[in-house]
Amino acid sequence: MIRFSFTVDNLRRQENGRRTYYLPQRFNLRRPSTDTESETGSEDLMESPGANEFKFSEQQHPVQLLGGLNELRKRGEFCDITLAVEGSKFPAHKVVLAAFSPYFKAMFLSSLAESKQNIVTLNGLEPDMVGLLLDYAYTNQILITRTNVQALLSAANLLQILPVKEAACRFLENHMDAVNCIGIHCFGELHACSELQAKAKTYILENFSEVFHQDEFLTLSPAKLIELVSDDNLQVEKEEIVFEAVVRWYKAKPEERTSIFPKVIENVRLALLSPYYLVDCVEGLEAVSDNPECMKLTAEAKLYHLLPDRRHERESIRTKPRLSSDTFEVIVAVGGEDDKVVLRAVECFCPSTLKWKSLACLPFAISKHGLVASGKNTLYLAGGEFPDGGPSHCVWRYDPVLDYWQEVETMLVARSELGLAMLDGYLYAVGGWEGTHRLNSVEKYDPNSNTWSLVASMKTALTSAAVVAHDGMLYVTGGAILEDGDGIELVQRYDPRTDVWNEVAPMKIARSGAAICALGSHIYVVGGWHASTENTNRVECYDVKTNTWEFKASMNEKRYRPGIAVLDGKIFVLGGEEGWDKYHDSIEVYDPLADTWTLCGKMLTSRSWLGCVPLQVRKSICRDN
Secondary structure: OEEEEEEOOOOEEEEEOOEEEEEOOOOOOOOOOHHHHHHHOEEEOOOOOOOOEEEEEEOOHHHHHHHHHHHHHHHOOOOOEEEEEOOEEEEEOHHHHHHHOHHHHHHHHOOOHHHHOOEEEOOOOOHHHHHHHHHHHHHOOOOOOOOOHHHHHHHHHHOOOHHHHHHHHHHHHHOOOOOOHHHHHHHHHHOOOHHHHHHHHHHHHHOHHHHOOOHHHHHOOHHHHHHHHOOOOOOOOOOHHHHHHHHHHHHHOHHHHOOOHHHHHOOOOHHHOOHHHHHHHHOOOHHHHOOHHHHHHHHHHHHHHHOHHHHHHHOOHHHOOOOOOOEEEEEEEEOOEEOOEEOOOEEEEEOOOOEEEEOOOOOOOOEOOEEEEOOOOOEEEEOOEOOOOOEEOOEEEEEOOOOEEEEEOOOOOOEEOOEEEEEOOEEEEEEEEOOOOEEEEEEEEEOOOOEEEEEOOOOOOEEOOEEEEEOOEEEEEOOEOOOOOOEEOOEEEEEOOOOEEEEOOOOOOOEEOOEEEEEOOEEEEEOOEEEOOEEOOOEEEEEOOOOEEEEEOOOOOOOEOOEEEEEOOEEEEEOOEEEOOEEOOEEEEEEOOOOEEEEEEEOOOOOEOOEEEEEEEEHHHOEOO
16 A cells, blocks of 8 residues: 655745745645545545644555556556567566566576566566466456466466466366376476475375376376375275276386386285285286286285284384274174074174174184283284183184284183283283183283283182273272172282282172273273172272272163273273073163263174274275175
């Protein structure tokens, strides 16, 4: 906004030659009419009595000034520079160009020959784009279209006209799709448009399954392809899509790309492929089978599948699931029994949709087992009871990335009705039924060495105890010590640093076959077998800091041996028995802040003695039932 300031000191006389001008000591500037004001947009200040200065500004002045300069340019008046572009000439004013473009300002202020010339030749630019930019300099308006945006951005970038460059970037962002996103990304990279480049790359990564089918994908340089497929944020339902993409790229120019193909395939996470796909499709490709470097990579992936207990030795970027893989957190329910029918089903429940999906079944039917998830998003199942009533010493590990079960080292003792917990990276199997008697023994599994070892035994032999790890300790609550299966109030705590068991405050009511979980600084125990004639819906909470128990709101249903899992700060309890031959399929959720239970869906089948854990799984492995 142009401003004019006048200062009046009483009566001042200004002389110009022989003429004398007088300025009045004070005067008022009258507002023009409303009509005039709306037309000119003028802004004036009324001088207050005694004031000796006032300011005036005209909002339309910049527009009028630009308009006047543009008219002078069109008529060739006062033009002191001509831009020559591929035979076309554009007369202009140096002062306008210097104020408009840092490129021209530096040129005219330098000691270069161009600063003294009346005609400056611009190479590498299109005449039409220079004409558009000159019009913008004099009018503050420019028309960006699909046909001119790239050439216009290039010209604006060279001449350092930042507003036009940014406007062209926004135009490209708004018109980005699967067909052109790769071209836009590379174009932005070439012209140092970092924000445009980043947004286009994000679009490619988030829509990769569609993008790799486009023609632009086949024109990628090897370095750019490697940059994309190696990115942790590449979003694909399964790694097989990444392999199919690089094969499509390779087949577009196999003669040129054979030598670089091993470097490209190195960035496909072959260990995350299905073992069948790895053998049938990857090794079945001639470009892989004929290349020793590629075959070395497939051999590495096959070892990852064949020796799961040694996976920790082979961890690398090629075994790591992508950060933004299409995963979601669910509650996985494993095994159990329904009206004395032992199950091998493995299903997952999504609380946000209340829907169930199927995962890879257990290799065998099992009930009364232990189930726990490790901190590395791996699920372990240990022990349990087979349909013939015999206890199991088998241990299985589930990989949610590959959706399959792999047997690991067996326990030292066969156990059903055991407790299982993960503490400081070790798996603890606690108590249980050996086939003829209850157990007080406890053993520990080291996933790194794939070995079991005994630790200190509990003071009391138990079956059907509820076991949980919390704050570096192992807690064993309740359980059964007599043939009738009645519960006890006993709570035992194990410290792995000292290998010692101690008793802490007992529960308020006796329980066996209860479910247990840790949430925050508290431990919750729900349901279970209270006495020889009664299951319970009572819930109590243990405060680790004060070593005290208190009752919380009771569940809606009485539940013996339900499944339990913590998800998003809430406790989910699934299934269980209410009495003889009465199995639940209902699910209820507990809100610890409101101390309320709410029924929130049903399982696919009624069951008890199931195991439940929260787990991150890929949507692609979840199957409709």
